Amino acid sequence: MKKFYLLYQTLIDGLAIFGTAVVLVVGGLQVWFRYMTDASLIWSEEVMRYVMLWLVMICAGRAYSARQFLGMRGLVELLPRPAVRAIDLASGVVTIVFLGVIAYYGADFAWRTRLQTASTLNVSLFWIHLAICVGPILLAVHVLVEEVLGFKLTPPSEETSS
Amino acid sequence: MSWLAGFFVVTLLAGMPIAFVLGVSALGYFYFTDQTQFLLVLPQRMVAGMDHFVLLAIPLFVLAGNIMDVGGLTRRLVGAANSVVGRFRGGLSLTAIWGAFLFGGVSGSAAADAAALGTVLVPDMKRQGYDVDYSAALIAVSSLMAPLVPPSIAMIIYGALSGTSISQLFIAGIVPGVLLACVLSIYAVWTAHRHGYPRTEALPLRRILRGFGEAAPILLLPVIIVGGIRGGIFTATEAAAIAAIYALLVSGLVYRALNWTFLRQAFVSTALITSAIYVLVAVANILAFIFAIERVPQMVVETLTTITDNPVLILLMVNLILLVLGMFLDTIGVLILTVPALTAIGQTLGLDPVHLGVMVIFNVLIGFVTPPVGLCLFIISAVTGRPVEKVSIRALPMLGLALCVLLLITFVPQVVLAVPNLIGGAH
Amino acid sequence: DPVSLRLGHAVFEAHPNHDTAARFKEAVERISGGDVTIDIYPARQLGDVKELMEGVQFGTVDMTVNSATALATLEPSINAFQLPGVIPDYAGFAELAVSDEARAIMDTLDKHGMIALGLYDGGQRHFLTVGEPVEEFAQMKGKKTRVPPAKLFVDIWQAVGVNPTPMNYGEVYSALETSTLDAVEINLTSIESEKFYEVAGGVTLTGHYFWPSFLLINKARFDGLTEEQQAAIREAANEIVEPQVMAVAELDETVKANLADREIPVIEPSASFMEDFNAAVAPVIESYSQDPLIADFVAAASASGAQ
Numbered sequence: 001m002k003k004f005y006l007l008y009q010t011l012i013d014g015l016a017i018f019g020t021a022v023v024l025v026v027g028g029l030q031v032w033f034r035y036m037t038d039a040s041l042i043w044s045e046e047v048m049r050y051v052m053l054w055l056v057m058i059c060a061g062r063a064y065s066a067r068q069f070l071g072m073r074g075l076v077e078l079l080p081r082p083a084v085r086a087i088d089l090a091s092g093v094v095t096i097v098f099l100g101v102i103a104y105y106g107a108d109f110a111w112r113t114r115l116q117t118a119s120t121l122n123v124s125l126f127w128i129h130l131a132i133c134v135g136p137i138l139l140a141v142h143v144l145v146e147e148v149l150g151f152k153l154t155p156p157s158e159e160t161s162s
Numbered sequence: 163m164s165w166l167a168g169f170f171v172v173t174l175l176a177g178m179p180i181a182f183v184l185g186v187s188a189l190g191y192f193y194f195t196d197q198t199q200f201l202l203v204l205p206q207r208m209v210a211g212m213d214h215f216v217l218l219a220i221p222l223f224v225l226a227g228n229i230m231d232v233g234g235l236t237r238r239l240v241g242a243a244n245s246v247v248g249r250f251r252g253g254l255s256l257t258a259i260w261g262a263f264l265f266g267g268v269s270g271s272a273a274a275d276a277a278a279l280g281t282v283l284v285p286d287m288k289r290q291g292y293d294v295d296y297s298a299a300l301i302a303v304s305s306l307m308a309p310l311v312p313p314s315i316a317m318i319i320y321g322a323l324s325g326t327s328i329s330q331l332f333i334a335g336i337v338p339g340v341l342l343a344c345v346l347s348i349y350a351v352w353t354a355h356r357h358g359y360p361r362t363e364a365l366p367l368r369r370i371l372r373g374f375g376e377a378a379p380i381l382l383l384p385v386i387i388v389g390g391i392r393g394g395i396f397t398a399t400e401a402a403a404i405a406a407i408y409a410l411l412v413s414g415l416v417y418r419a420l421n422w423t424f425l426r427q428a429f430v431s432t433a434l435i436t437s438a439i440y441v442l443v444a445v446a447n448i449l450a451f452i453f454a455i456e457r458v459p460q461m462v463v464e465t466l467t468t469i470t471d472n473p474v475l476i477l478l479m480v481n482l483i484l485l486v487l488g489m490f491l492d493t494i495g496v497l498i499l500t501v502p503a504l505t506a507i508g509q510t511l512g513l514d515p516v517h518l519g520v521m522v523i524f525n526v527l528i529g530f531v532t533p534p535v536g537l538c539l540f541i542i543s544a545v546t547g548r549p550v551e552k553v554s555i556r557a558l559p560m561l562g563l564a565l566c567v568l569l570l571i572t573f574v575p576q577v578v579l580a581v582p583n584l585i586g587g588a589h
Numbered sequence: 590d591p592v593s594l595r596l597g598h599a600v601f602e603a604h605p606n607h608d609t610a611a612r613f614k615e616a617v618e619r620i621s622g623g624d625v626t627i628d629i630y631p632a633r634q635l636g637d638v639k640e641l642m643e644g645v646q647f648g649t650v651d652m653t654v655n656s657a658t659a660l661a662t663l664e665p666s667i668n669a670f671q672l673p674g675v676i677p678d679y680a681g682f683a684e685l686a687v688s689d690e691a692r693a694i695m696d697t698l699d700k701h702g703m704i705a706l707g708l709y710d711g712g713q714r715h716f717l718t719v720g721e722p723v724e725e726f727a728q729m730k731g732k733k734t735r736v737p738p739a740k741l742f743v744d745i746w747q748a749v750g751v752n753p754t755p756m757n758y759g760e761v762y763s764a765l766e767t768s769t770l771d772a773v774e775i776n777l778t779s780i781e782s783e784k785f786y787e788v789a790g791g792v793t794l795t796g797h798y799f800w801p802s803f804l805l806i807n808k809a810r811f812d813g814l815t816e817e818q819q820a821a822i823r824e825a826a827n828e829i830v831e832p833q834v835m836a837v838a839e840l841d842e843t844v845k846a847n848l849a850d851r852e853i854p855v856i857e858p859s860a861s862f863m864e865d866f867n868a869a870v871a872p873v874i875e876s877y878s879q880d881p882l883i884a885d886f887v888a889a890a891s892a893s894g895a896q
């Protein structure tokens with residue numbers, strides 16, 4: 001199980017590095033081509049936007065476990081330990097319901113927009129909008145494991161990476 | 163609306179992450195008001211919220227900051243600032259303020275500023291006999307300068323939401339940033355005299371020049387950013403990509419401080435921070451839809467203008483509403499929820515959009531250091547290991563000073579607009 | 590039962606598309622005797638162009654006045670309305686907007702769950718330059734020109750020979766001011782509302798195409814209304830076409846007068862300029878006319894004595 005999680009984490013990190021690098025390089029090329037040549041890039045904006053959309057959705061669950069989603073913890077933490085656990089459990093369940101609704105309607109949304117094509121890339125928007133189904137599912141799995149099942153997925157050393 | 167408010171308060175108090183607080187509240191609202199036909203709007207609005215070109219500035223500026231951090235930039239900036247202001251009583255606290263100012267010229271976010279400077283400076287200040295809570299509070303409040311001095315993620319988002327020129331906003335933030343730094347400096351010197359905080363030895367000019375020489379490649383960045391935008395080479399959003407590429411080149415080629423482990427850490431951390439911000443932006447965009455169908459912006463404008471037609475009072479109330487929202491929500495959340503109403507108010511009062519923008523941003527920045535949800539307070543308390551409440555209390559007088567600067571820029575638009583008018587020629 | 594419909598659009602209230610919405614509201618409420626009422630949500634309150642179009646498709650927004658080109662990714666024949674030089678002038682626009690050929694193209698949206706009630710205008714487009722205004726066709730060559738990021742516009746402007754540069758609309762003003770861009774193709778009312786005159790070196794009245802918009806309604810919503818309500822909506826949508834289009838023409842004259850007051854040169858291109866321009870874009874029109882619906886519309890436009 002632990003091995004599987006490490007594999008998953010390595011994969012997500014790899015995609016994170018790749019996606020960020022693509023946005024960086026394409027952003028640089030966009031400036032270069034417009035300023036230095038007579039042929040501005042037409043597709044660069046759209047590529048950056050869509051890569052970023054997929055990137056943040058793929059990383060959302062991992063970001064949750066890296067404690068990047070902040071809340072107002074002051075009051076809750078004053079309560080005794082078991083009460084905190086119960087509240088977090090309830091919050092977790094409600095959150096998973098929300099994410100489930102987004103994933104379900106996200107799939108519906110992606111399907112209903114399949115006939116639209118991106119304006120400069122020859123891609124159906126289905127493939128772009130699918131991200132809003134995948135991201136919430138990954139997030140829900142992380143919330144399930146951490147708040148409902150009670151496992152902490154990220155070593156404390158990584159918690160203050162911001 | 164009462165369903166929305168009810169869910170919001172309960173989930174917020176329960177300590178749920180803000181992004182989920184907003185999402186669950188929206189879902190509860192649609193379900194209990196029998197508007198489930200709108201559930202399909204939820205993913206659509208989320209995608210629309212995230213699919214903005216200007217938002218790409220977030221990962222790119224965060225990346226630039228991360229690379230510079232692992233590249234040893236913060237130390238050099240602090241060294242440069244200290245070589246000038248260290249000689250005065252309470253010198254290290256002045257270094258914190260002006261280090262934050264310089265760092266703000268590189269970083270687009272107050273959070274990055276607080277984390278970087280807190281790590282570097284608080285241990286030094288403690289060693290010199292500074293009160294740790296005071297040091298932490300000072301750095302937290304100083305970090306507010308990062309989004310005022312260009313580049314600024316908050317300004318990019320405001321510009322995107324309201325259609326205000328981002329490059330004009332960038333330039334307009336400089337004077338309020340300097341003002342905040344000056345006011346904090348006076349307070350720091352006064353505190354230092356009261357508590358007998360030490361000064362460091364005065365350095366000879368040669369050493370000062372050397373310190374600035376070492377930091378020069380970094381200090382050049384804001385010049386490159388503003389110069390590149392004004393010179394027509396890149397747009398304000400694209401400046402983020404240039405900043406990140408420049409950071410890579412400087413850290414790698416000039417300081418030779420990059421290796422694979424550092425880079426990997428910088429890139430992954432960038433993706434994770436950005437991911438959390440994007441999810442928040444996405445969910446806040448659902449709330450914006452609810453506010454639109456409930457006609458909240460119109461209600462706010464009507465209510466305000468019924469209470470009074472005195473523009474001064476209206477502006478004061480706007481400030482108050484923003485400050486209260488800023489206590490509970492983070493910058494981007496506040497901006498997405500309020501910008502429609504604010505632009506309407508601005509049009510009613512005939513305010514300059516750039517002036518309004520800087521005023522709004524200053525307001526939401528203050529939210530970074532107000533409990534219960536103050537991002538910079540959280541970060542600085544995590545970095546220093548001090549309780550949030552203790553740091554908050556020491557931050558109160560400085561917050562009061564920041565509020566004075568806010569009032570000044572609210573009622574004297576020329577403080578904000580003089581520089582953009584001088585450089586830009588427009589407006 | 591009386592029915593109330595939500596109409597969202599993506600522009601500020603000074604824009605011709607808002608005028609379309611306001612005229613439709615007035616007309617339908619009058620014709621139906623208050624049986625059909627319209628709530629207008631301006632300025633992207635219910636979403637931007639793409640979300641509004643999807644919203645009408647899904648039924649989460651009842652109606653919208655939305656840029657026609659945004660729907661061309663669903664139905665390519667819609668590109669007919671923006672082929673350069675095909676619609677000659679505002680009067681011709683008003684006439685062609687209610688033609689059978691235009692109706693045939695609009696009806697393709699039925700299968701996407703939307704009804705296009707009518708075709709209106711957002712303003713004829715011209716060529717604004719930061720430097721000296723363009724007086725000869727050859728001067729357009731290589732100018733970094735902001736064009737909306739869609740295949741049709743890229744095809745047209747590459748054929749003209751400018752350097753088509755997509756850019757976020759919100760950044761265009763700064764980009765013109767700092768000469769990141771050399772030019773923008775834009776309608777006259779936007780020059781006024783976006784204050785582009787502050788950074789303009791001149792405007793050449795190329796009038797290359799119009800900026801048509803549809804008044805759209807969700808099909809299921811429409812089919813669920815009574816026959817009287819449907820008739821009132823149809824009648825109102827038709828009635829406002831000509832006055833709306835001609836009102837834009839009038840607005841353009843006001844803007845031209847304002848530009849003259851500000852001493853910004855406004856150039857009427859010579860006949861040879863437009864001949865060169867049309868020759869350059871002819872292959873684009875030809876290639877898009879492979880779509881029979883587009884070919885029919887182009888034929889109807891030239892038959893109406895247009896070209």
Ligand code: NA
Nearest residue numbers: 266308311313
């Ligand atoms: Na900054």
Ligand code: NA
Nearest residue numbers: 488489529535
């Ligand atoms: Na706060």
